[in-house]
Amino acid sequence: MTNKVVHRDERFIQLPTNQEDFEKLCVRIYGEMFHDPGARRYGRPGQGQQGLDILVHDFRRSPVEKRQGMVFVQCKYTEKDELPFSKLESDAREARALVESHEAYEGVYLFIVATTAKNSATLHAKLQTLQAEERLPFEIQLHSRDTLLSRIQESDRLWDLYNVVPERVPTEFALQVLRVATMIRSQLQEGLLADACEEDSRRRCASRIPTFGQRGSCPPEDIWKQSTSLRETLINLYAKAADTWSAAPLLEYEASLGGMRNGDSWLAYLLAQRTVENLRSHEAHLPLANDRDRFTQQLTNLADVICRTEGSPDVLGCLALLLIMETNRQDIHDAALNLMTKVIESGCGTLWELSARIAHAVVRYYYVLRWGWNGSARFYALGDSLDSGLCIGPSSLQLGQPFSHDDRVTLRIIGIDPLGAPRWSGAQAFALPRAFFRWLRNEDSNLALPQLAAQCQVYSAQDFVDNGPTWGRPETSHLGNRRIVDLETLAVAATENQHLSMISSYRLVATYHTFERLLGYRAFLRAYVHRTSGNAGTYATLMARVESLVDSCEACPTPVTSKSHRISITPLYDNPPQQLLYSAPSPTPGPASPFTLPRERLEWIRQSISSWPFVYVHRMSLEQRYRDRSDEFSLACLLALHTASPIFTYKYEKVIRSQEMGIAAEYPGRRETISQGTASVNSL
Missing domain, CATH: 3.40.1350.10 (Trna Endonuclease; Chain: A, domain 1)
Incomplete structure (x- = not known):
């Protein structure tokens, strides 16, 4: 409304x-x-x-x-x-x-x-x-x-x-709403997300005594519909905390303004719905039978409206990509590809024409991933090449022309075969827009496609493998059984068929960024298995395991309320974390400290960082990790500091990165397996 x-x-x-x-x-x-x-x-x-x-x-x-x-x-x-x-x-x-x-x-x-x-x-x-x-x-x-x-x-x-229609915000609530919006904005400017969350929680609590207004009166929870200032403030808060669950109703309301014709509000709303409709509520005890298909059905019903949306090549490319990867009807996928053709036509002669062609080529890559080189995709686009032939450039006369080639000859897009196994095609899809920019060697900001590049990162896959533990197990028994995980850890566990035992043995906690990437990983595997039918091999088994991981995920209001036998997906409302380099000389791991490494190890890490060559550059890079809320692993590290929890990882380089922030990194395998590799890590 x-x-x-x-x-x-x-x-x-x-x-x-x-x-x-x-x-x-x-x-x-x-x-x-x-x-x-x-x-x-x-x-x-x-x-x-x-x-x-x-x-x-x-x-x-x-x-x-x-x-x-x-x-x-x-x-x-x-x-x-x-x-x-x-x-x-x-x-x-x-x-x-x-x-x-x-x-x-x-x-x-x-x-x-x-x-x-x-x-x-x-x-x-x-x-x-x-x-x-x-x-x-x-x-x-x-x-x-x-x-x-x-x-x-x-x-x-x-x-x-x-508009300032009289009593738009009821008089008895006006001062309360103004105070809450002002307070949260001020706390966000200082990076105090935990304080802002507490203020927002008090706003939602019906039993609280208001600071202003009549005693006992309390605004309804959705008072943000009447106050644009409060709504914008809350959306900003939820975005910084990666709290998709709380943001979803506000983004839906924003998208409804203007009849849902605006591509930017459409995209924000649909990305939130992708998460919410695939994630079990913390109030549900059992998954519903049709949970998996709710977002697919919703997107299918909205496809016609989405294809009439206007916006930049970046936004429309993301919407077309969603239609291709999240729905199952080829006619909708054809319409999404046609939408990108119209983007090229409307951008003809503009400064962003090349950007439109890149977005079109990226979307076409995913279309071919799902359907192969059928009639709708059999025309030359930017970056196409046959085997080792030259890529088709922006001025080529072949652009938009139909092609016919021997199916035994590999047709590539910017050097990548979209029909390849996920180990290649999926990993390269991760950096598809970047590959175009590198090839064109163009620094023009009009070519930037940040949102499409982010969605390519979501809809990517590779062969996640376990190379075995190469580091010793830190002493973490006093920290309980809560562990922070990211996509790579969950994907390796599924590949090694260790995911069920890991879920049953620990209280796993992940961010919404991780869950979003898990959904994209599942969608990529689904697309590959569907196209290859009976020739999917081990990827069909892997897809079933990833499905079970998604089914195990549950929305959790705070990390403290995480459950066993679940992967708790939680926002991160934290204040600026304590940094290892500037903390007390001998911090004590445990409830009083965010750090989970043993005391001696913390001191050794601190001294090592201080004595490294180019220490200033390294410190700046390290400090950036304490502020980077867009990178999935950096956000997982901030969650580990916020909850004083170790991180699960199979990768040695992530052990190094987490230890530099004072976080213990554990190998998720069996204890006896880990003890065998302890002898080889004394130099760490």
């Missing part, structure tokens, strides 16, 4: 009262209008901005004649009813100079003057005359106060942000 009213009266829209806030408003308006999540302010107020306040990329599918699809926006806040033409004339000429002197801005086709002044026919006419006389390389449009108000009224999302 959106926050709609029968008539959206402009009297209830509160426009900013200063230049900086007005520019922020324009970033939101034009970012939504042109479907550009990367719309950004150009420089800072007071700097020489050369007639430009905001730079926007036009990712709409129309108009086709939009040249190279870039838009300049000049923001003019004023308390007067009219703007002086002389200043606009100067800004337009400065913008022209910027376009003509910088190759990166050659694609600007539109210069918008957004102002809080009233509409003026005279000013409109003067701007049109200026454009004709000066032969400016772009069109000039004046968006006055009336135009901006209309944009806000027409958009559910913008109306939700800027």
Whole structure:
């Protein structure tokens, strides 16, 4: 449900009262209008901005004649009813100079003057005359106060942000909501996620006594539907804590604003649903019969709407990839591939045309992984090559042309065979976009596909193997049986058929990032097994084991409440962790310390790091691990410090990385197996 009213009266829209806030408003308006999540302010107020306040990329599918699809926006806040033409004339000429002197801005086709002044026919006419006389390389449009108000009224999302309808937040709750949002924002700025979580928990608790407002009155849990400020603050909190479960209902509401036409909100919502619909609730005692298929069915039902969504090549590539890897109907996969063809068409002649072709080629790779080289994929795309032949480049006349080749000849995409076994095709899918960028040797930021690259990391696979323990078992018996795991550990355990014994012997805890990658690993194996049918070999058995791992995962509100015989998937609400290099000289492992290595080992590690060559560079790298919440293993290490728990790993390099953070790393095998390898690790 959106926050709609029968008539959206402009009297209830509160426009900013200063230049900086007005520019922020324009970033939101034009970012939504042109479907550009990367719309950004150009420089800072007071700097020489050369007639430009905001730079926007036009990712709409129309108009086709939009040249190279870039838009300049000049923001003019004023308390007067009219703007002086002389200043606009100067800004337009400065913008022209910027376009003509910088190759990166050659694609600007539109210069918008957004102002809080009233509409003026005279000013409109003067701007049109200026454009004709000066032969400016772009069109000039004046968006006055009336135009901006209309944009806000027409958009559910913008109306939700800027309307001040009386009693939108009930009076008795207004001060409480404001205080909570302000407090959580302040704590997030300081990195105090644990404190912010406590504040959010108090907000959810119906029995608490409010700080402000009537005694005994408490806002409903979903008061964030009425308060945009609180909702944005909570989404930011849940993102930093990797708390997909809590974020899901807020992201669903965000996606519903605007009729779910915006690709960015669609993507955030669907990624959250992928996790939530595949993860057992901590309140459920037994898995439901149709749990595995809920997200697949939901995505199948939404496929037509998704294929009509507008957005950047990065966002649309992710949506197409979701349709291909998470649904089972070939017609939907054909539609996803066709969506990427339309992305190329709409990007033709723009600065991101090459980025669109890369996104298309990546999605096509996964399509071939599922269906082979059938009719829908049998045309040349960027990066195609036959055996050792040259890759097809951006200017090749073969692009988009159908091909016919001997099936005995391997057709590769950027040097990778999508029909290969997961040990090769899956591992290389991990870095598919990066391989394109390296091949093109292009540093252009318009080519960046960060979200698509992240999803390629999710939908990847390889042969995870156990090379045996090469390090001694640290003394951790006093720390209980809770262990932190990542995807690689779970995948090796499944390969070695040790996953069930590990789950039954320990309370395993993992982050939502790990669960997301586990789902992607399962999807990749499913795709390979489905395509190869009876020739999947051991991968069919492995897929069944990974399925059992997914079924064993359960949402857990906090690591403290993790259960036996389950893999508890938990968020991480921690304050900045204590760092080994700057801790007390002889920290004591256990409940009073986040470190789980024995005391002597901790001191030895600290001294070793301090005496290494290039110690400053190494320290900076080490400190980054204490802040890196996007890397799966770094986040697992932070969870280990937060819970004072050891980490399970089969990999020696991860032992080194974890020990440098003061974390004990254990081999998940049997104790007698580990003791046999102890003698070989005295040098560690």
